[in-house]
Amino acid sequence: MDTTFREVSADPRTASVPLSHLSLEIGHLYMDDFAAGPARLREQFARVKPWADAARAACTAPAGRRPRISTCFLIDDYFTRFSSPAEVVPQLIAEAEACGLTIDYLARESACAETDGCHPARLVESRLVESPPPGTNGSRPPTTATGWLSNGERSPGLDHLLAEAMGGDTGWRPPRETEARRHSVFLDVELWDEQHGRRTWSCPYLAAVWQLLRLGLLRDRGQEVLHPADRPETFPHSWDALPPLVRLNPHADPFAAYRTFSVLASRFLPIEHAVKIVLEQWAPEEPVLAQLAERAGQEGVPLPDDVIARVGYVFHGQP
Amino acid sequence: MRPDKPGEGPAVLLGEVRTGLLQHSVELPLSATDRLLGLRHGERVRSSQRPNVQAHSPDLLTGVDCALATGSHRSVRGVGTVTARAVLTEGRVLQASVRARLAAAEGAQRLPWSHYLARPGTVEVIGRAEAPALADGHLTAGPGATLDLGAIAERMLTGIQGGGGLDRRAPFRSRRIRLRWTAVRADLAGEAPGGRLTVEDDTLRTLRLTLDRIDPAEVTAFCEDLALHDWLLSTLGRLIERSGLGSDPGPGPVLKLRPAVNHLMHLWMPGARVARPLAPLWDGLETRPGFSRQWAAAVQRVRDHLALQAVGLHAQPVRKD
Amino acid sequence: MLVFATSDKGGTGRSVTSANIAYRRALLGDDVCYLDFDFGSPTSAAVFDVPSALRGVDQAGLHSYLRGNVAEPKRVNVWSESDSASLRNRPSGSGQLVLVPGDRGGGEFVTGGDAVRRCTELFLRLEEEFDIILVDLSAGRSYAAEMVLEATSRPELAEVVTRWLVFHRWTRQHIIAASGLVYGDRGIMAAGAARGHDEDTLRDSVRFVRAAVPDPSSPMFTQLRPAQAAWLRACHEDLTRLASQHRLGQTLVLGTVPLDPVLQWQEQLITDDDVLASRVANTETAEAFAALAVALTHDRAWESPL
Ligand SMILES: Nc1ncnc2c1ncn2[C@@H]1O[C@H](COP(=O)(O)OP(=O)(O)O)[C@@H](O)[C@H]1O
Numbered sequence: 001m002d003t004t005f006r007e008v009s010a011d012p013r014t015a016s017v018p019l020s021h022l023s024l025e026i027g028h029l030y031m032d033d034f035a036a037g038p039a040r041l042r043e044q045f046a047r048v049k050p051w052a053d054a055a056r057a058a059c060t061a062p063a064g065r066r067p068r069i070s071t072c073f074l075i076d077d078y079f080t081r082f083s084s085p086a087e088v089v090p091q092l093i094a095e096a097e098a099c100g101l102t103i104d105y106l107a108r109e110s111a112c113a114e115t116d117g118c119h120p121a122r123l124v125e126s127r128l129v130e131s132p133p134p135g136t137n138g139s140r141p142p143t144t145a146t147g148w149l150s151n152g153e154r155s156p157g158l159d160h161l162l163a164e165a166m167g168g169d170t171g172w173r174p175p176r177e178t179e180a181r182r183h184s185v186f187l188d189v190e191l192w193d194e195q196h197g198r199r200t201w202s203c204p205y206l207a208a209v210w211q212l213l214r215l216g217l218l219r220d221r222g223q224e225v226l227h228p229a230d231r232p233e234t235f236p237h238s239w240d241a242l243p244p245l246v247r248l249n250p251h252a253d254p255f256a257a258y259r260t261f262s263v264l265a266s267r268f269l270p271i272e273h274a275v276k277i278v279l280e281q282w283a284p285e286e287p288v289l290a291q292l293a294e295r296a297g298q299e300g301v302p303l304p305d306d307v308i309a310r311v312g313y314v315f316h317g318q319p
Numbered sequence: 320m321r322p323d324k325p326g327e328g329p330a331v332l333l334g335e336v337r338t339g340l341l342q343h344s345v346e347l348p349l350s351a352t353d354r355l356l357g358l359r360h361g362e363r364v365r366s367s368q369r370p371n372v373q374a375h376s377p378d379l380l381t382g383v384d385c386a387l388a389t390g391s392h393r394s395v396r397g398v399g400t401v402t403a404r405a406v407l408t409e410g411r412v413l414q415a416s417v418r419a420r421l422a423a424a425e426g427a428q429r430l431p432w433s434h435y436l437a438r439p440g441t442v443e444v445i446g447r448a449e450a451p452a453l454a455d456g457h458l459t460a461g462p463g464a465t466l467d468l469g470a471i472a473e474r475m476l477t478g479i480q481g482g483g484g485l486d487r488r489a490p491f492r493s494r495r496i497r498l499r500w501t502a503v504r505a506d507l508a509g510e511a512p513g514g515r516l517t518v519e520d521d522t523l524r525t526l527r528l529t530l531d532r533i534d535p536a537e538v539t540a541f542c543e544d545l546a547l548h549d550w551l552l553s554t555l556g557r558l559i560e561r562s563g564l565g566s567d568p569g570p571g572p573v574l575k576l577r578p579a580v581n582h583l584m585h586l587w588m589p590g591a592r593v594a595r596p597l598a599p600l601w602d603g604l605e606t607r608p609g610f611s612r613q614w615a616a617a618v619q620r621v622r623d624h625l626a627l628q629a630v631g632l633h634a635q636p637v638r639k640d
Numbered sequence: 641m642l643v644f645a646t647s648d649k650g651g652t653g654r655s656v657t658s659a660n661i662a663y664r665r666a667l668l669g670d671d672v673c674y675l676d677f678d679f680g681s682p683t684s685a686a687v688f689d690v691p692s693a694l695r696g697v698d699q700a701g702l703h704s705y706l707r708g709n710v711a712e713p714k715r716v717n718v719w720s721e722s723d724s725a726s727l728r729n730r731p732s733g734s735g736q737l738v739l740v741p742g743d744r745g746g747g748e749f750v751t752g753g754d755a756v757r758r759c760t761e762l763f764l765r766l767e768e769e770f771d772i773i774l775v776d777l778s779a780g781r782s783y784a785a786e787m788v789l790e791a792t793s794r795p796e797l798a799e800v801v802t803r804w805l806v807f808h809r810w811t812r813q814h815i816i817a818a819s820g821l822v823y824g825d826r827g828i829m830a831a832g833a834a835r836g837h838d839e840d841t842l843r844d845s846v847r848f849v850r851a852a853v854p855d856p857s858s859p860m861f862t863q864l865r866p867a868q869a870a871w872l873r874a875c876h877e878d879l880t881r882l883a884s885q886h887r888l889g890q891t892l893v894l895g896t897v898p899l900d901p902v903l904q905w906q907e908q909l910i911t912d913d914d915v916l917a918s919r920v921a922n923t924e925t926a927e928a929f930a931a932l933a934v935a936l937t938h939d940r941a942w943e944s945p946l
């Protein structure tokens with residue numbers, strides 16, 4: 001005879017979330033774009049449309065299956081507050097439709113920082129594991145610069161120069177990209193700053209959080225982080241009253257997906273370079289990673305282990 | 320090393336456990352361990368209350384890219400992440416436990432970092448080295464440029480002991496004790512399964528395990544359990560030695576032994592959390608050197624002394640004024 | 641308990657006296673750790689007579705640790721590594737006596753936030769294990785002193801009892817200098833307050849130790865002419881007055897160590913062998929060290945004089 005014993009607190013479960021094959025981002029909206037009027041919006045959607053179609057065409061589902069693809073659109077309400085959902089959202093929907101695009105999900109950028117009781121940005125921060133420069137054997141703590149993340153080794157700071165003053169080894173050293181092929185493209189990303197004790201996350205950092213939300217990789221104490229709300233009857237007059245993630249299209253495929261694809265204006269290139277640096281040093285939760293791998297396996301969709309390989313882009317020129 | 324075959328489990332596991340007394344005047348209640356061991360936002364502290372109260376922090380990762388010792392002067396390069404967690408038993412004994420599984424790298428170059436983050440707790444070995452040599456290298460490496468799991472454990476302990484929430488008034492002074500361990504698959508080691516525990520000095524022990532199959536979580540839990548009991552035994556021994564029991568006839572020893580009675584004696588529960596396939600390892604250690612035998616003798620000695628003192632005190636003539 | 645030994649000038653007897661206090665505490669049964677933070681001139685290895693530390697610590701000493709070159713600084717077990725026969729055998733009932741030496745030729749420059757963090761971690765780490773952690777700082781307003789003031793102002797060390805011993809010789813110059821080191825410009829009080837230390841608490845944690853004080857009544861001075869003896873006494877009274885004017889009067893003195901012939905010639909620990917067997921050192925010196933060792937944790941000695 002065999003008995004089993006289990007304590008839930010010792011072995012907690014990890015929730016799984018519904019998944020599409022592809023999460024297709026068809027734009028970001030900043031105040032400037034909106035201020036420039038509806039014609040500007042239409043122009044942008046018109047530019048996105050052919051690339052969005054291409055992304056759909058490239059998204060392969062297993063033979064005989066319809067690919068599940070959801071589209072999303074992010075509005076900046078974190079750095080600047082402008083207008084109101086009641087005015088902006090219907091316009092957005094209309095202009096997208098006029099160009100033959102459907103916005104399935106609408107998200108507020110501030111939701112990447114904080115949504116009722118949950119802090120996605122902090123969840124991401126707590127799982128950053130910095131890429132070690134060669135020679136890192138664990139004996140020293142990682143040389144973190146608080147609030148920054150880079151893709152290599154920084155130039156030594158003043159402290160270091162002072163400390164070494166007696167050791168003879170002085171002088172400036174250039175920064176170095178750890179994965180450089182001979183020559184470096186060194187980038188140091190500011191993740192946040194603080195004023196009067198209040199932390200403001202940087203735009204590229206929130207963009208990285210946005211990618212991870214779309215990839216269905218974030219959990220808060222094992223639970224789903226951002227659950228889409230149904231489209232309200234009418235859109236509210238303040239951004240705070242709008243749910244952080246709204247399903248505009250009731251027939252949409254799930255928000256999160258195995259892979260993401262973003263069609264962005266080329267001015268976002270530096271931001272997305274920074275996103276790459278964050279994502280490359282972000283350690284996914286093992287059970288979540290395993291969950292996704294298992295489901296992809298069951299569906300017969302190829303899914304790369306590396307998180308960064310699940311993220312794709314098109315950058316288009318401006319008018 | 321050859322690449323792992325599916326279902327075979329890793330070829331080599333390296334680890335180090337450092338064990339010390341929680342720097343707090345009383346046992347930390349389970350409700351407070353969430354804060355103490357919640358080392359990562361958004362992840363739960365795991366706790367269980369049977370057969371004793373134990374809580375585990377989330378696993379933290381540290382990136383490494385350094386030489387791995389091979390026991391000879393030749394070393395190979397290891398790139399990847401090592402896993403560290405903290406374990407608190409009965410709100411009293413704090414351990415930092417660090418481990419890495421070694422796997423053969425596919426190429427001769429370091430890969431993009433996200434590759435390693437997709438394999439948490441794995442260090443990929445670039446270069447030719449056999450599994451037993453890497454295990455020996457870990458056990459015998461001195462301080463230097465090679466992989467230093469101990470330093471990661473040490474920092475973790477120091478971070479927790481110095482973080483908020485503890486009053487730092489521990490009931491007695493004690494040493495941290497290190498257990499450096501390896502597990503090698505028996506077919507690669509060319510040996511029958513078994514273990515070899517060595518007391519290297521006052522504060523260092525090494526353990527070399529040879530196993531048919533290596534389950535990293537189970538092996539780590541076994542090593543933590545062994546480290547805990549070795550620490551208990553060493554610490555009680557030291558308290559007895561320093562109490563003057565056997566040389567000081569006065570009340571000194573009783574006072575000095577009180578913390579041991581209050582804080583250590585009930586913690587002895589060897590093998591309670593050890594997975595079945597590893598249970599024979601504990602049985603072996605109970606035969607030689609006989610952990611529980613020695614513990615029982617020490618405990619008996621303390622109890623006898625306390626009993627005698629109590630008798631002695633009562634036997635003293637009562638002064639009448 | 642953390643004990644910081646400091647002095648305004650070099651050559652006051654700080655290192656020798658504090659090493660002897662450490663030794664006496666260990667004899668009393670405490671686990672004692674002695675840290676040589678005198679980065680300019682680490683001498684503790686000589687006092688404890690541990691040649692291994694004199695030779696060996698080229699890499700893993702305190703400087704290397706504070707710079708982050710090694711994860712932990714080297715420790716020397718005095719009972720087993722000392723060359724001195726009377727230290728070699730750990731007396732029964734004694735506690736650990738561990739020396740953490742500085743690097744040879746380590747220099748004075750160890751600054752910056754990382755060094756303070758490592759210093760804090762080291763104190764925390766040692767406090768788990770040792771009853772007394774005695775830190776020999778360098779003379780004057782040094783980086784070492786600033787670093788430990790910074791470290792002890794951190795919340796991590798808030799619960800750890802911290803005491804300061806200020807050593808000085810018994811001369812006008814030394815008395816004025818010691819007072820300046822504690823109460824003067826950029827002194828311990830000012831530097832501590834600037835780092836967020838509570839001034840009253842910090843002031844109450846400071847005591848003075850008078851080192852190498854000539855005692856006119858001791859046998860060393862039996863040859864004095866009456867006029868010389870009278871002059872010495874007058875001097876002593878003047879100095880006593882001066883000391884209390886400068887806020888290092890009797891209530892703030894933890895102890896006084898007489899001038900000793902052995903120590904005048906050699907920096908060393910005064911063991912009971914030196915006093916009883918070979919009788920080269922004075923009993924009074926050994927007694928003074930023992931009394932200091934007891935006073936270090938004697939509540940009465942640390943009551944606020946106010
Ligand atoms: N009580 C004493 N009597 C005589 N000489 C002493 C006494 N204490 C210390 N000395 C001597 O004074 C000199 C300076 O002592 P040291 O401890 O090195 O001072 P510091 O550490 O303040 O520079 C040494 O030669 C030492 O032996």
Ligand SMILES: [Mg+2]
Nearest residue numbers: 654655678683
């Ligand atoms: Mg000195």
